[in-house]
Amino acid sequence: MDARDVRIFCEIAFKGLDYDSFTDRRVSPLAIGRKLGLDEKTVRMRVKKMEDDGFIKYYQAMPSLALFQLKNIKTYRYEALNIATKHRVIRYVQDLPFIVEAIDYLGSVVSINITGTSTGEIDQVASGLANRFELYKWMLGSSTIKEPVAVADRLDWQIIRELRYDALSGVKELSKSLSITPRMVKYRINKLLGSDMLLVRAIINSQKQQGLIFYELEMSIDELRRYGIIRRLSEIYAEKLWSVRTLAAGVLLANFFAFTLAEPEEAYINALKIEGVRSCSLFVFKETVEPKEPNWMDGIIEQKIASLSRSR
Numbered sequence: 001m002d003a004r005d006v007r008i009f010c011e012i013a014f015k016g017l018d019y020d021s022f023t024d025r026r027v028s029p030l031a032i033g034r035k036l037g038l039d040e041k042t043v044r045m046r047v048k049k050m051e052d053d054g055f056i057k058y059y060q061a062m063p064s065l066a067l068f069q070l071k072n073i074k075t076y077r078y079e080a081l082n083i084a085t086k087h088r089v090i091r092y093v094q095d096l097p098f099i100v101e102a103i104d105y106l107g108s109v110v111s112i113n114i115t116g117t118s119t120g121e122i123d124q125v126a127s128g129l130a131n132r133f134e135l136y137k138w139m140l141g142s143s144t145i146k147e148p149v150a151v152a153d154r155l156d157w158q159i160i161r162e163l164r165y166d167a168l169s170g171v172k173e174l175s176k177s178l179s180i181t182p183r184m185v186k187y188r189i190n191k192l193l194g195s196d197m198l199l200v201r202a203i204i205n206s207q208k209q210q211g212l213i214f215y216e217l218e219m220s221i222d223e224l225r226r227y228g229i230i231r232r233l234s235e236i237y238a239e240k241l242w243s244v245r246t247l248a249a250g251v252l253l254a255n256f257f258a259f260t261l262a263e264p265e266e267a268y269i270n271a272l273k274i275e276g277v278r279s280c281s282l283f284v285f286k287e288t289v290e291p292k293e294p295n296w297m298d299g300i301i302e303q304k305i306a307s308l309s310r311s312r
Helices: 003-013 029-036 040-052 083-093 119-133 154-163 171-178 182-194 223-240 262-272 296-310
Strands: 056-063 072-079 099-105 109-116 136-144 198-204 213-221 241-248 251-258 277-289
Touching: 003 029, 003 040, 003 198, 003 223, 003 241, 003 251, 029 040, 040 056, 056 154, 072 119, 083 099, 083 109, 083 119, 109 119, 109 277, 119 136, 136 251, 154 171, 154 182, 154 198, 154 296, 171 182, 182 198, 198 277, 213 223, 213 262, 223 241, 223 251, 223 262, 251 262, 262 277
Parallel strands: 136 241
Antiparallel strands: 056 198, 072 109, 072 136, 099 109, 099 277, 213 251, 213 277, 241 251
């Protein structure tokens, strides 16, 4: 893979739950191409190669968390006493309700996204996890979950269930399993995507990541110099800087990719030289850890279908 392949992949896999570059169940090559300065055909061909090579493992359908009456999502960073404890934490959260996903890094650190009906409920889950494993915890930030513009009915939930772990399922197969017409399948899927009720994202196969390193710099910064810091990082790293986020006041999270082990540490040193950066921490990405299948989301989907079936 070259740098362009990686940037395309970052656009379809490492985005938040409100990212809308999917106009259909597949990523929009046109939207990605416009953002990266590439033509649509180039994007389409490169995505197809990543699929054929197994780097993109599959496409997952994520229902809007607002459909579950969940209002907020918070991101926490946890540091364990040792790597063995971190591995126990990861196994534990795979079965824990309200865990959206965990990001495992090399070493004893893991980041976890937790959702809930209120910030207090999320804080309770986060603190309970820290206390159980004697973890050092700090919150990176929080966001409010955007409400969808429509309400899901029984058929919508059935389609969501069918697409969960195979978001590119064929229309004919879906039509047959749901006993509806192919035209209705297409209409309903477009409605789900267009009304913010459903997101499709690519899931990476970390075993196919040879020679590619993702890493994150968490920087404590002078707020008045935020844009100058971002501009300088963009000048130094160009397309290798694929995301910059602000999850808390005075904290900047910059995500990069590299092709050598030396680059993350060099980026760490360079960041500390930028005016306005007070301190910096380096986290080398290992893998995204999702809840086990079927998970708490799948359980709620089944409950929604059963409840709406009884009310018919």
